[in-house]
Amino acid sequence: MSQNLTTKALQVHALLVRYYEGPFQHPDDNDPLDELIGTLLSHRTRNENTAEAFEALQDKYEDWEAVRTADTEELVQTIYSVTYPGQKARRIQQALDIIKSENGGSLNLDFLKTMAAGEARKWLEQIPGVGAKTSAAVLNFSSLQVPALVVDTHHLRVAKRLGWVPENAGIAKARKILEAALPDDWDAQEVYDHHEAIMYHGQRCCYPKNPECGRCPIIDHCAFFDV
Numbered sequence: 348m349s350q351n352l353t354t355k356a357l358q359v360h361a362l363l364v365r366y367y368e369g370p371f372q373h374p375d376d377n378d379p380l381d382e383l384i385g386t387l388l389s390h391r392t393r394n395e396n397t398a399e400a401f402e403a404l405q406d407k408y409e410d411w412e413a414v415r416t417a418d419t420e421e422l423v424q425t426i427y428s429v430t431y432p433g434q435k436a437r438r439i440q441q442a443l444d445i446i447k448s449e450n451g452g453s454l455n456l457d458f459l460k461t462m463a464a465g466e467a468r469k470w471l472e473q474i475p476g477v478g479a480k481t482s483a484a485v486l487n488f489s490s491l492q493v494p495a496l497v498v499d500t501h502h503l504r505v506a507k508r509l510g511w512v513p514e515n516a517g518i519a520k521a522r523k524i525l526e527a528a529l530p531d532d533w534d535a536q537e538v539y540d541h542h543e544a545i546m547y548h549g550q551r552c553c554y555p556k557n558p559e560c561g562r563c564p565i566i567d568h569c570a571f572f573d574v
């Protein structure tokens with residue numbers, strides 16, 4: 348992103364973090380493997396249903412190793428509250444197999460802390476079902492505390508309306524552009540605040556249909572409103 352766009356991102360960051368009363372509580376005690384499983388469950392699923400499935404996994408199985416070796420049909424039934432439970436059960440077991448076999452038999456993601464951010468992201472994205480949003484969530488929303496930017500659908504919509512990314516950009520492309528705009532010395536908390544503030548804005552004001560531009564705190568920075 349150009350220096351100009353970096354300046355814009357910093358201005359909008361300051362306005363939105365203040366407006367939504369940040370800084371926000373960073374989930375720095377979250378285990379990265381828990382985050383990965385939770386994010387795999389969450390695709391196209393309401394938060395409460397994701398939480399229900401995650402709790403059901405924790406109640407039924409002693410640990411992730413028990414989930415890895417569980418009967419797949421039983422696992423599907425356990426996570427039935429999410430969308431696509433069959434596909435998600437298989438993806439979760441596949442992810443656990445890959446992590447165990449590539450991590451010397453250990454079922455955790457703590458080793459990612461020793462890698463550079465880009466390398467850790469690439470490692471995660473080799474796992475089927477793990478894309479740009481999931482890899483960044485594992486790295487940022489956890490005890491790994493990597494300054495990786497999560498871009499979800501709300502964040503993407505707001506970034507497009509602000510004119511920061513092309514209209515046809517998907518999450519992977521947008522993430523590259525938006526992350527490159529952030530200062531190199533930002534830590535995990537600052538990157539987290541940036542995402543949270545923009546996501547809240549998408550959820551609470553810049554709606555997919557009929558955004559409430561009349562009460563928008565960043566209206567002066569918005570290309571969509573200009574149009």
Ligand code: SF4
Pocket residue numbers: 505508509552553554558559560561563564565566569570571572
């Ligand atoms: S002015 Fe409207 S479209 Fe632009 S960011 Fe604000 S709410 Fe969204």
